[in-house]
Amino acid sequence: MPLSIIRLASSADAPGILAVYRHYIENTVITFEETVPSREAFTERVEGILPQFPYLVCARGEDILGYAYAGPYRGRSAYRWDTELSIYLSPTVHGKGLGGILYGALLDLVTLQGYYNAYGCITYPNEKSRAMHLRLGFQECGFFHSAGYKAGRWWDVFWMEKRLQQAGDPPADPLPFPLLPEASIRNVLQRANARWTACHGPASSV
DSSP states (O other), rough: OOOEEEEEEEGGGGGHHHHHHHHHHHHHSOOOOOOOOOOOHHHHHHHHHHHOEEEEEEETEEEEEEEEEEEESSGGGGTTTTEEEEEEGGGGGTSHHHHHHHHHHOOOHHHHTTOOOEEEEEEEHHHHHHHHHHHTEEEEEEEEEEEEEEEEEEEEEEEEEESSSOSSSOOOOOOOGSSHHHHHHHHHHHHHHHHHHHOTTTTTOO
């Protein structure tokens, strides 16, 4: 069985990513999405992220074990130094440390791009996600009551934030991810894979 590695995603990974996401749409309230998108529509979503933001996967061969990506926080131009992060893992790798490794690598990349603030939106309750964010330096910053209705009831959400760097005046615009130096990206991925290997050993096929 091939080893699992953390790498950049491409549009070719969209079906595997969607297979992971489907579980959360159909069985959880972690996402408020209720209808599984078509493969074509989901591929367009992935392709829409790649010109500006990092999109990471942990893959074992062609199987996607988990993924994390950054995206815009809001559409107004004054928000362009902020980014909202998302992560989803296959249930087969829950509790193995992958979430923190993927999310940590994502934070490293958006910091290198020049983003100043990272945000995460979490359905309440979700203590595991809250604890991961806290370990990575996030703080709670907002609580929205009855923000979404799914699975027959109303759900609250809470927001967490992390300051990535001190804001300059005037700040330079964040660098589109494809323009980030390849060596910088490679270093982040190498550190992430070293952490993943340290968790499970060089012979791991998790």
